[in-house]
Amino acid sequence: MRHQTQQAQQAREAKLDALHAKLTESVSTLVSGDDWRRALEFSARFRSRSFNNTMLIYLQHYEAFRAGRVPSATPTYVAGFKQWQTLGRQVMKGQSGYGILAPVTARFASRTPNSAESWRRLGRGERSQPGETTRTKLVGLRPAYVWDVTQTDGEPIPEQPAPTLLSGQAPLGLWEGLAAQVEAHGFALKQVPDADTIGGANGITDFTTHEVCVRSDMDEAAQVKTLAHELGHVMLHSPEARTGDDTATRDAALHRGIAEVEAESVALMIGAVHGLDTSAYTIPYVSSWASSIPGSDPVEVIQSTAERVRTTAVRVLDQLDTAQIGNGDPPGLDRSAAVPTAPVRQQQPVVEPQVVRL
Structure with a gap:
């Protein structure tokens, strides 16, 4: 059992190393203002996810396009396997997901939250003691996978109206x-x-x-x-x-x-x-x-x-009440249906609380 656990951990670390290498390859190509502009415009269309994961999705989708597995060079909507199922769609046979970096979180408790050394990690199902402050903190990353809508079939996805502008005009509001x-x-x-x-x-x-x-x-x-x-x-x-x-x-x-x-x-x-x-x-x-x-x-x-x-x-x-393009999530998707995080068996360095978007 222990040997199997070590093998699983090594496999996960190998996948993480591969994703980091792919991410470095993608970001290192941003060497001009025009490259930067295109990257940010793409990130704007997938702004529900971190910039790193946006670049990973972009690179892997383009590779899938060149291999003939998807019909267009740019993804439309991406979501996890179970997220697509909640929308009445299934990943088609033979379609590989795009690896992204998903957060691994854990709960910590402390009686003196201003002291960094005082935080203790709670075990699975363990509750904090009376008088303790509880926080969820990022402790690591793990590989997760998403698929573009063109890699799925099933119920149709409703199209959101896009803002339309005449030259020189500002968007309403x-x-x-x-x-x-x-x-x-x-x-x-x-x-x-x-x-x-x-x-x-x-x-x-x-x-x-x-x-x-x-x-x-x-x-x-x-x-x-x-x-x-x-x-x-x-x-x-x-x-x-x-x-x-x-x-x-x-x-x-x-x-x-x-x-x-x-x-x-x-x-x-x-x-x-x-x-x-x-x-x-x-x-x-x-x-x-x-x-x-x-x-x-x-x-x-x-x-x-x-x-x-x-x-x-x-x-x-x-904070804006304006007509905006979508954020990369399929319309109607409940973000709480996101891929669940997995526990980390080895103790990881404690990182201060932060919001992490997949």
Whole structure:
């Protein structure tokens, strides 16, 4: 029995190593602004999942397309085996799933939650004692699998209406929704007559006066994209972030290149979700800023930056009452039907609580 357990663990670790290698291969190809734009536009359509898993899905689906197993180069909706069954669909015989990295969580309890050393892991079915605080924490990753809708058959999937725009127009309600979020962060929003008023820029965020300014002599689409860009700065690049504990946040606040790429990328994702044409977006050459952080691997910089961008964009989008494209989940899917996590037999390092999207 013990030998079988070791074999299962080794097989799981081998699958994880293979997924990490595939992920590194995918992310390391993001060497230009146009590659970065396409990756983020794709991530916007699958924003219910982490950037890493989005890239894994993209790469494996394209491989399946080249092998003739799926009809199009881009996936439409993806879900787990049992999730498709809840929607009345079955994975077709011979269709291989796309490996992704699923979180493994465990419950921990402590009487002194401010002390990192005080947390103890609860066994399966074990309850915390009176007076203890209980938290669920990420303790590792495991391989899981999803399938595109074209790899399944069964009940039809309803199509969601997509936003439609005329050239130069802003999506209905998007300016108002973004403006409300800027103001909710304690910033006053001002529209200025032209770029000369704000030093030649389309928009500017001033953390000293707590003002966001956007020039009004652009078309509506450009104005709302600029407002989304400035909201990205507001949420990601405050002066307090420069002294924080999170390395990625601190690097972005200190490094103008990363900050501008992040803010523009947030705007790109928000625009893509609303059907805005992002072809004119200008994002600096990714490898130049990714390689300029001392002691950091460029692939890791790209991954952490993309996930910060995705998380921020999702926070903004979740608060908007606007018509948006789907998030990659099949319409009608109950996310609570997600692939269940599996216990880890070996003790793993404790990681602080965090939200993990598959």
